[in-house]
Amino acid sequence: MTVEGMLNAKVEIASYTEVITSLEEAINIKMLELSFTETPKGSLCKFKGDAFLHLRMSMLMLCGRIVQNLIACKFKMEKLEHLVCYGNQIGKYF
Secondary structure, three states: OOOOHHHHHHHHHHHHHHHHHHHHHHHHHHHHHOOOOOHHHHHHHHHHOOOHHHHHHHHHHHHHHHHHHHHHHHHHHHHHHHHHHHHHHHHHOO
16 A cells, blocks of 8 residues: 555545544434433333334324325315216216
8 A cells, every 4th residue: 555545545534533423423412302311222222112102103104194084085075076066067068
């Protein structure tokens, strides 16, 4: 390896360490926002297995499905109403 290659490698390593430290700082900030004070292996694993979170996520998913189904039913009803109101006139124009 040449001297120039070693210098380039050191510069790359320095840039990667800067990226790693900035990512670690961002993770620590997010952990503080979520009020985690213990190590990730401690409270995060407990938090991941929390039944409340599973129920909350299931509720959000079900609410999304309900909204989608209500929207789909609304469009079906509007389509049926349109056919009832204007269905008899469709054949007259052809």
